Amino acid sequence: MRGQASMPTPVPRWKTAQPAARTVAPPNGMNLLVVDDDSAVRHACCEIGKSAGFQIFASGTIAESEAILNEQAIDIVLLDLRVPGGSSLDLLERARSAHPELVVILMTAFATVASAVEAMRNGASDYLTKPFALEELMQVLDRARRRRTFELEARRLREGTGESRSLSSLLIGNTAAMQQLSRMITKVAQSSHPVLILGETGTGKELVARAVHEGGAHADRPFLAVDCGALVPSLIESELFGYVKGAFTGADKAKDGLLVAADDGTVFLDEIGDLPLDMQTRLLRALQEKEVRPIGASEPVAVHARILAATNRDLPAMVEQGTFRKDLYFRLNVVNLRVPPLRQRRDDIPLLAAHFLERMRREDGVDYVVSDEALRVMHEYDWPGNVRELEHAIERACAISSGPVLTMAELPTQLQEYRAQTARGGSVIAVAPAAENVTVVHQSPGIVSIAELEKQAILNTIQQLNGDKLMAARLLGIGKTTLYRKLKEYGIEHI
CATH class of the missing domain: 3.40.50.300 (P-loop containing nucleotide triphosphate hydrolases)
Known part of the structure; x- marks a missing residue:
């Protein structure tokens, strides 16, 4: 396939491989690795990723994937849950251990709440159920790109690398x-x-x-x-x-x-x-x-x-x-x-947010990070007050947050109201795995986001344990502080 890299010889160097240091790339300059043994689905995902501006790498086995991850500076991995040659969840765990800022999206035709929880525990950032919508894949890739951009900019600011920002913080931006x-x-x-x-x-x-x-x-x-x-x-x-x-x-x-x-x-x-x-x-x-x-x-x-x-x-x-x-x-x-107003340069929002959070880190000593849901809403919101409104929203969230993760609960009222008003559904066009080609079908609105899967997993587990939150946190593999924060984000005080 045009744009696909040749496969290097697998070299098991997970603990020692150090990819070249990277500054923040333009939004269309990131590397996407698609891992799926179904050639039709792999090809479709590669074409969609290419159309979104990614540099594409592809693999059909665990060994090939490991070799690419060791040799290339991969930003985002689109990983099928079942790939020949080993466990995809093990690959996910090893990849995230060696490259903590890697964004991984898991794909599977065998979706269950349990597998979603296990994937999140191992470091997956998002979750797609086959057959998935073309629009859904584009949205997931866009979220992953924003997350990767945010984390790269945050690292650059922490390490003091990259070009000088002496002109002004406003000039942070790649749009x-x-x-x-x-x-x-x-x-x-x-x-x-x-x-x-x-x-x-x-x-x-x-x-x-x-x-x-x-x-x-x-x-x-x-x-x-x-x-x-x-x-x-x-x-x-x-x-x-x-x-x-x-x-x-x-x-x-x-x-x-x-x-x-x-x-x-x-x-x-x-x-x-x-x-x-x-x-x-x-x-x-x-x-x-x-x-x-x-x-x-x-x-x-x-x-x-x-x-x-x-x-x-x-x-x-x-x-x-x-x-x-x-x-x-x-x-x-x-x-x-x-x-330009901020709504005309939305892809700069993660960079600006990382800049403001780094300033708060220097003042408060807390290494803040924005949750995926909050980052999505921040990206979609129109920001009538522009950069100044974004700066004040970040400062407010840090001021009232009880921990380093800034969720929707800490964002200003206008952003929470925006999220409530923009909840939407409808028919979508889906990509289904096929032996020879990609089949386009119509599917009723049944695709569930990873945030909703996570919510279902948490609430169902607590209910099955008769409200024992500490035991639920232990079984889910998350800290009790994280569990209580999630419940607060869901607007549930007592369960």
Whole structure:
């Protein structure tokens, strides 16, 4: 099959094999190993994985799988429960022991709650029952990719490897939108022209402004920011243009305005759309003449600072309405950078979450991790507050969590309501194993997620043991703290 690697000679090196260190790859740059002795199903899974952007490796036996895992930096394994040459569960256990961050998805046509629990105990991240839906496989692979991305970024941050993040945490991201923004920042940073930064609230416009400043020739000079919407007009005037001693009551000494104090550095005018019209006129004159007249002064002072401005408002519409000067708009809009909202760069959410969790780890000393269900909801949620809302959600979850695993129970109310509102079902197209080819059939909604299988296993075990949670935890192979956390996540206090 095109894109499939040749099989190396098996070498039993599970305890000593050390794959090359990896930085976070783009979402479409991960390696997927498909392990299934049914060539038709294996081929179908490989084609689906290839269409999703994975580099594909394939195997029909346990020995071949072990050899590939020892020789290649595999990110995700799609593993059939019954493969010739040994036990798939043993392979799962050995693979996860040698490569703890490996994401394994188990496939089987013999699904039972017991096998699901055993698979999870050995380290499986997800579970598919044959025949499974094409859409279901795509969703499972997408979840696995997000989990792998999150764990790789978390490891990179813990170990301090990879490229410097000095520009800003916002620039964490591998999506096309962020790569394009990064390239634009690199270009405009080398000039001295004004830059207009556009984007919704919470996207990180000030961080982009700092990135432009830090990437320029005067990165060692001051970066001074002022929120034009947070100050009354008289304070904006004195902040931007300065004043001389005795200019007004309380002015017992002269003060340079930000446009002068920045010297050869940068002045960032946040929420420029809130600047009053009279201040817009004075700012336009300062930009055109490269000088300002402080309040009470008789002589102008030269301005050398670069001006960056940002807004979440529609400036062209404001120009039409007469609330923003057209000449100032054109003066500021020499170059514009548009910061994408988080809903347009969803694949960056695991990277950003890992970044914020690493910061919390340094503050709290707790190595936090996000549960698969919580990570899925975070990926699907639209984040109207963008990166800032995500950051606050992570901080809140860490603050109220009773342990290192952040579940849906710790996420803000709006995300929990979103999960409840988006519960859905319906007919799907399924892939069934066949001797010669892949059969496409229609199947009623009967596919059960691994989270639901886990819930069934826990609740059924407790019920069979007449409510003995400690014994249930022991039989399920999980800690009692984990069991109580799971019950809390299910909304069950007493059983």
